[in-house]
Amino acid sequence: MTGSAITASGLRKAYHDKVVLDGIDLDVPAGTIFALLGPNGAGKTTTVNVLTTLTKADAGTVRVAGYDVASDAKAVRKAIGVTGQFAAVDELLTGRENLQLMVDLSAIKDGQRIIADLLERFELTESADQQASTYSGGMRRKLDLAMTLVGSPRIIFLDEPTTGLDPRSRRTMWTIIRDLVADGVTILLTTQYLEEADHLAHRVAVLDGGKIVAEGTPDELKRRIPGTHVRFRFGTAADLATAERILDGATADENELVLRVPSDGRTKSVRGLLDRLDEYALDAEEFSVHTPDLDDVFLALTGHTTEAAKK
Known part of the structure; x- marks a missing residue:
């Protein structure tokens, strides 16, 4: 895939009288990491839901992997993988069984080899036959992402994949994400952490109140803020x-x-x-x-810090 993996123009979504997305424009080049940075309630998850066909936009156009989300949703779903805010693993099944379930649902050939490769890649081989309920938070997130990769999607949406993880697990997840992009995968990442966007993203869009208030590389955004x-x-x-x-x-x-x-x-x-x-x-x-830190950026761009935005 070359060119743009994801494009959106004039994306709007409201629930009753609450406007959640207010004219979002996005252009995510193939083979890159694009981060949507914003506090809770900014509209990050709604954006992901629209881009992945889970929610229908009120207005605007979206193309993912070259397909129109509104008219060709089935083709979009075949081309993407999605990992939500909370690990979607079956805790009564083992790690291996969770992966087998995804293989069966996807009707993939050579499933056993794929399962073995993913368990090794995510350092889950030793715990593969333990119930997922015994896994740590970091292990569940890794298993969740491994399940997303069963179908070898070329575009992956990660909605706050490291929220709640300890620093070591977070950095392990960062390494996995970088490796995916090195293999040519495109990733749209949502996060509350500038540090995460700084380490991973080629470009960042700051989302607040349903609007993109700034976009650029992490360094460009920090340089725009007084205090450097x-x-x-x-x-x-x-x-x-x-x-x-x-x-x-x-x-x-x-x-x-x-x-x-x-x-x-x-x-x-x-x-x-x-x-x-x-x-x-x-x-x-x-x-x-x-350079300014996360709260400096948010205070200047949105009028509040990230901690205040969570309350």
């Missing part, structure tokens, strides 16, 4: 004072001998600051670029 700065630490108070004088907007911490200079964090901007210091023969002992 370059931090210099000098060896002497005299060097600190000189640097503060020659660098516009600089703020000095005389106790720590640290200077903070507003910047967009781009290479050209940082190089300009370093060249300016070099003109005055100033040598900082260390420097680093600091």
Whole structure:
């Protein structure tokens, strides 16, 4: 698959008088990870439900894998895999039996080989014959994703796949997602975590109140938010004072001998600051670029932090 794996234009959805999606436009290139970032209630899950034929939009057009979602929903379903917010595994069955169920439903040939490969890929071989009810949260999420891959879909929708996972399980899931994309799979990921989008996504759309309020690479989004700065630490108070004088907007911490200079964090901007210091023969002992965190991004783009949005 080349070109766009998923496109949406003017996507709208309302429940009674509550507008959930208010004119969403998306374009997800094939073979990439596209993240929908937003707090609870932003419309992420509704977007996924519409794109995967689970919910009918009130207006707008959607094409997934080249098929129109409204007129060719069956073809869309054959082309995609979906992993929801909660692991959809049967806890009374073993891990192997859950995978066998998906093989049987999909009428796939060579099912035993596929099951063995998926169990090994997701590091579930040793626990394959244990009931899923004994699995940890991370193991259930891995099994859930493995079940999604039984039919070898080329487009996968992951709706907050790491919510509730511990840091180790979350990073394991990140590795699996990267490996899928390396194999040519396209992934649309929804998440509340900028860190997750930062580590995984080629592009991010920030969704709030049913509208996309910003879109770009993770670095582009962070650079748009006030607060990005370059931090210099000098060896002497005299060097600190000189640097503060020659660098516009600089703020000095005389106790720590640290200077903070507003910047967009781009290479050209940082190089300009370093060249300016070099003109005055100033040598900082260390420097680093600091960018806003998740709450900084949301506060600037949506008017609230992610924690406030959850309440």
